[in-house]
Amino acid sequence: MTYTNQHTTLTGKINYFINVREGMLINYYKNRPYLITKSLSPENQESPVHFLQPDFISSEYVYRRNHFSFPVITPKNFTLLINGRVNKPLTFHYFDLLKMPAKTIEMVMECAGNKRAKFKPRIYGEQWEDGAITHGRWKGIPLFHLLSFTEVQEEGQEIVFEGFDAGKQKDNKIVPFARSLPLQNALHPDVLVAYQYNDQPLKFKHGFPLRLVVPQWYGMASVKWLKRITVTDSPFHGPFQTIDYVYYFKNKENRNIPVTYMNVNSIIQQPLDQTIRNKGNQLIKGTAWTGRGNITEVVISFDQGKTWRPTLLNKSLAGPYSWVTWQYLWQADKKGEYNIWIRASDSAGRIQPTKPVWNKKGYGYNAISEVHVKIE
Amino acid sequence: MTYTNQHTTLTGKINYFINVREGMLINYYKNRPYLITKSLSPENQESPVHFLQPDFISSEYVYRRNHFSFPVITPKNFTLLINGRVNKPLTFHYFDLLKMPAKTIEMVMECAGNKRAKFKPRIYGEQWEDGAITHGRWKGIPLFHLLSFTEVQEEGQEIVFEGFDAGKQKDNKIVPFARSLPLQNALHPDVLVAYQYNDQPLKFKHGFPLRLVVPQWYGMASVKWLKRITVTDSPFHGPFQTIDYVYYFKNKENRNIPVTYMNVNSIIQQPLDQTIRNKGNQLIKGTAWTGRGNITEVVISFDQGKTWRPTLLNKSLAGPYSWVTWQYLWQADKKGEYNIWIRASDSAGRIQPTKPVWNKKGYGYNAISEVHVKIE
Numbered sequence: 001m002t003y004t005n006q007h008t009t010l011t012g013k014i015n016y017f018i019n020v021r022e023g024m025l026i027n028y029y030k031n032r033p034y035l036i037t038k039s040l041s042p043e044n045q046e047s048p049v050h051f052l053q054p055d056f057i058s059s060e061y062v063y064r065r066n067h068f069s070f071p072v073i074t075p076k077n078f079t080l081l082i083n084g085r086v087n088k089p090l091t092f093h094y095f096d097l098l099k100m101p102a103k104t105i106e107m108v109m110e111c112a113g114n115k116r117a118k119f120k121p122r123i124y125g126e127q128w129e130d131g132a133i134t135h136g137r138w139k140g141i142p143l144f145h146l147l148s149f150t151e152v153q154e155e156g157q158e159i160v161f162e163g164f165d166a167g168k169q170k171d172n173k174i175v176p177f178a179r180s181l182p183l184q185n186a187l188h189p190d191v192l193v194a195y196q197y198n199d200q201p202l203k204f205k206h207g208f209p210l211r212l213v214v215p216q217w218y219g220m221a222s223v224k225w226l227k228r229i230t231v232t233d234s235p236f237h238g239p240f241q242t243i244d245y246v247y248y249f250k251n252k253e254n255r256n257i258p259v260t261y262m263n264v265n266s267i268i269q270q271p272l273d274q275t276i277r278n279k280g281n282q283l284i285k286g287t288a289w290t291g292r293g294n295i296t297e298v299v300i301s302f303d304q305g306k307t308w309r310p311t312l313l314n315k316s317l318a319g320p321y322s323w324v325t326w327q328y329l330w331q332a333d334k335k336g337e338y339n340i341w342i343r344a345s346d347s348a349g350r351i352q353p354t355k356p357v358w359n360k361k362g363y364g365y366n367a368i369s370e371v372h373v374k375i376e
Numbered sequence: 377m378t379y380t381n382q383h384t385t386l387t388g389k390i391n392y393f394i395n396v397r398e399g400m401l402i403n404y405y406k407n408r409p410y411l412i413t414k415s416l417s418p419e420n421q422e423s424p425v426h427f428l429q430p431d432f433i434s435s436e437y438v439y440r441r442n443h444f445s446f447p448v449i450t451p452k453n454f455t456l457l458i459n460g461r462v463n464k465p466l467t468f469h470y471f472d473l474l475k476m477p478a479k480t481i482e483m484v485m486e487c488a489g490n491k492r493a494k495f496k497p498r499i500y501g502e503q504w505e506d507g508a509i510t511h512g513r514w515k516g517i518p519l520f521h522l523l524s525f526t527e528v529q530e531e532g533q534e535i536v537f538e539g540f541d542a543g544k545q546k547d548n549k550i551v552p553f554a555r556s557l558p559l560q561n562a563l564h565p566d567v568l569v570a571y572q573y574n575d576q577p578l579k580f581k582h583g584f585p586l587r588l589v590v591p592q593w594y595g596m597a598s599v600k601w602l603k604r605i606t607v608t609d610s611p612f613h614g615p616f617q618t619i620d621y622v623y624y625f626k627n628k629e630n631r632n633i634p635v636t637y638m639n640v641n642s643i644i645q646q647p648l649d650q651t652i653r654n655k656g657n658q659l660i661k662g663t664a665w666t667g668r669g670n671i672t673e674v675v676i677s678f679d680q681g682k683t684w685r686p687t688l689l690n691k692s693l694a695g696p697y698s699w700v701t702w703q704y705l706w707q708a709d710k711k712g713e714y715n716i717w718i719r720a721s722d723s724a725g726r727i728q729p730t731k732p733v734w735n736k737k738g739y740g741y742n743a744i745s746e747v748h749v750k751i752e
Contacts, residue, residue: 031419034410039648040427043407051416124652124713124750170654170752272415276500278546337500374500376546 035061038126042066043205046131050269054135054287054325055317056106059203062134065111065126067177067240068167070205071225077164078209080146080193084160084230087151094209097141097195104139105190105215106319108289112218112245112259115365123362130267135287135323138213140194144187147231152183155233159186161212164225169239179223179245180236181214190215190321193226215321216261216291218364220245248360262291263366264352266298266326266344273371282330284311286342286369289323293347298326301341305354305368308343332375342369411437414502418442418543419581422507426645430511430663430701431693432482435579438510441487441502443553443616444543446581447601453540454585456522456569460536460606463527470585473517473571480515481566481591482695484665488594488621488635491741499738506643511663511699514589516570520563523607528559531609535562537588540601545615555599555621556612557590566591566697569602591697592637592667594740596621624736638667639742640728642674642702642720649747658706660687660716662745665699669723674702677717681730681744684719708751718745 033048047063071077078094111132116123147159158180166176185191194213195202202208207224214221220240245259266288271277288295295315299308311328332338345351356367409424423439447453454470487508492499523535534556542552561567570589571578578584583600590597596616621635642664647653664671671691675684687702708714721727732743 031416033413033416034421036412037409037424037427040407040409045410048413051413122650122748124650124748127648127650272503274498274500274503372498372500 033061035064036129036131038128042069044126046128047134049131049133049267050272054269054323056136056198057134059197059200059206062136062197062203062206063111063132064205065113065132065219066165068165071164071166073164073204073208073225077225077227080210080226080229082146082150082229082231085153085156085233086147086231087153088149090146090150092146094195097193097210100141100145102139103142103190103192104137105192105213105321106135106137106317107213107215107321108133108135108262108323109213109219109222110134110262110265110289112220112363113361115265116362118365118367119356119358119362121358123360125362132219133267135289135317136198138192138194139196139199140192140210140213142189143191143193143212143229144189146193146229147187150231152231153233156183156231157234158182158232158236160228160230160232160236160238161223161226162228162230163207163223164227175239176227177223177240178236178238179221179240180232180238181221183231185214185217188215218245218259218262218291220259244361245363246361247363250358250360259363260291262289263364264288264290264292264295264344264346264348264350265366266342266352266369268340268342268369268371271340271371271373274374275371276374276376277332279333279335279375280331282332282373283327284330284340284342285325285327287323287325288342288344290344290346290348290350292350294320295324295344296347297345298324299343299345300328301343302338304339305341305343311342332373335375338373338375340371340373409437411440412505412507414504418444419446420502422504423510425507425509425643426648430645430699432512432574433510435573435576435582438512438573438579438582439487439508440581441489441508441595442541444541447540447542449540449580449584449601453601453603456586456602456605458522458526458605458607461529461532461609462523462607463529464525466522466526468522470571473569473586476517476521478515479518479566479568480513481568481589481697482511482513482693483589483591483697484509484511484638484699485589485595485598486510486638486641486665488596488739489737491641492738494741494743495732495734495738497734499736501738508595509643511665511693512574514568514570515572515575516568516586516589518565519567519569519588519605520565522569522605523563526607528607529609532559532607533610534558534608534612536604536606536608536612536614537599537602538604538606539583539599540603551615552603553599553616554612554614555597555616556608556614557597559607561590561593564591594621594635594638594667596635620737621739622737623739626734626736635739636667638665639740640664640666640668640671640720640722640724640726641742642718642728642745644716644718644745644747647716647747647749650750651747652750652752653708655709655711655751656707658708658749659703660706660718661701661703662718663699663701664689664718664720666720666722666724666726668726670696671700671720672723673721674700675719675721676704677719678714680715681717681719687718708749711751714749714751716747716749 035045114132409427411421490508
């Protein structure tokens with residue numbers, strides 16, 4: 001008698017055979033993590049980032065953050081229109097873009113709502129833990145290069161990026177996902193109209209055929225399924241520009257501030273929170289990143305921040321927008337319960353704060369990273 | 377030019393094609409949840425239970441709780457030995473068991489550590505949220521039937537069940553996963569040596585070829601990869617019997633109590649915690665279950681338990697060990713922030729408590745279920 005069980009995974013098929021008469025091996029399997037679902041319609045799933053090698057996170061583990069259900073992409077959507085305050089409105093075809101001089105950048109992309117679940121008082125909305133973040137290699141055409149063909153007019157102030165994804169607002173009006181960048185940010189030579197991620201065509205769920213990628217900014221700026229780029233002479237007021245992705249602070253005298261660059265931040269990948277370990281050496285490791293400059297220092301504390309010790313930084317992920325990995329070998333010789341704190345600093349003089357800066361919609365959480373470990 | 381992207385999922389392959397010249401549709405996809413990883417070695421993953429139909433949870437969504445790395449199962453492991461205090465020790469072969477009169481039961485299986493992450497003060501160990509639970513249909517041979525062939529001796533007191541999975545303890549001694557049941561519990565006609573789950577051979581990760589299933593008990597009793605059944609004349613002292621799966625209460629005057637039957641409990645599947653909804657009717661729904669008797673009532677409160685209203689129970693999942701589904705149509709006409717509490721009761725007179733019964737290893741959490749919802 002022969003049974004065949006097929007165990008299919010995202011990365012490929014794994015079979016195990018049950019064939020007693022012929023004496024075959026029974027189980028062949030691989031332990032793997034999966035995306036963690038926050039909602040299914042629209043699909044919002046975070047990366048199992050604690051269980052991944054931090055070099056280049058592969059597409060199937062990249063977090064998915066959607067405001068609407070997925071658009072239907074058909075061959076007629078393989079074009080990108082640039083219009084508005086330009087002398088020569090142009091439509092670029094996907095396959096024409098593939099032939100142009102391209103640039104590759106390695107970068108961290110983090111959702112503005114990453115770590116929202118950690119705010120206290122708690123925030124309403126998707127409860128992202130640590131995994132609304134990815135690190136990978138994007139290839140595409142610098143946006144300024146495309147804009148140079150269209151000749152931006154002097155009145156051009158902002159550039160609006162519109163995706164194919166759209167949906168109803170409360171008032172039943174249909175709006176697309178659209179975001180703007182000030183002209184000087186949009187012209188930065190590393191802002192790309194990307195068509196590859198980690199040397200593969202973009203996956204549909206990550207923006208195929210074309211996606212804007214904006215290094216150093218939170219992920220909302222990197223518009224997926226890019227449909228149209230419009231140069232405007234006035235500030236853009238779309239709901240994802242002026243209602244969402246805005247810091248509303250507790251202290252109402254503060255002006256509300258749009259969400260832009262990533263804060264300096266870190267993740268402890270190992271050990272996991274609330275872990276029990278036996279006495280002996282423990283490798284503590286993780287990543288750190290920033291949206292301004294680069295990471296200069298990652299320090300560790302075992303006494304709630306009274307004293308700090310340096311960790312070992314590994315900057316081999318070379319790009320200016322990469323995250324760094326860090327590690328610390330802890331000689332855990334004494335039984336007990338430990339609070340481990342990690343704090344990153346960047347070259348712009350920013351340091352992870354001890355307390356998060358609470359804001360109504362829960363963006364930009366970057367307080368000191370913390371895990372609790374029990375040594376037995 | 378033609379690209380083919382293959383998007384492979386646990387339930388099958390989904391392809392989407394990019395074929396511009398021939399004008400094919402581009403994206404065909406399915407939104408689906410995944411298991412949520414707590415650790416990879418050993419593999420511990422919980423079910424995405426909030427995103428599933430609660431009837432019969434399919435194998436790929438069943439939580440995985442392991443104490444050791446997976447055993448290697450080869451054809452010589454297709455046998456089950458029954459020995460100890462019996463007159464006729466016997467070895468049953470898997471394929472012989474398939475031919476015997478079988479029984480099918482529908483039941484809830486819940487890990488004793490389910491919801492551990494909710495205890496305060498927090499517990500060390502796997503941080504299970506709501507998903508270390510499943511509901512499905514098991515088929516196998518009643519254990520008492522197999523035991524009757526072996527003739528249990530009068531001195532027989534307990535029955536020890538040993539799996540093929542084993543690993544090192546702190547003292548470097550290798551121990552298998554093994555658990556015992558008192559004789560009278562083991563002889564219950566619904567305790568099965570199971571070989572099917574939801575009409576399919578057990579999946580390897582869920583105990584193939586044979587698994588003990590013990591209705592009403594927490595999942596640790598349902599020993600996977602069942603290797604040996606030993607009738608003993610004295611209490612079993614394995615580490616998973618006397619160290620783990622024991623309630624150590626705060627109040628040390630209490631005797632420590634072994635973990636056995638499931639507590640009365642519930643899950644709110646919808647809405648998710650910290651959800652924002654527009655004004656209007658909201659369907660609130662979930663499941664409830666118990667390890668003693670059956671669910672008699674599930675009530676809902678919007679005022680922290682001052683007043684309770686009945687929910688609508690659906691007992692169509694018919695078995696005596698099934699969970700029930702419940703629902704409540706909430707007319708959410710007023711903006712505001714709401715705490716929604718759900719409380720189940722069973723025919724044994726047990727009620728979900730307002731506060732959980734804290735215990736050192738974090739077993740049996742069953743306090744009232746709660747979600748926070750904001751109506752805008």
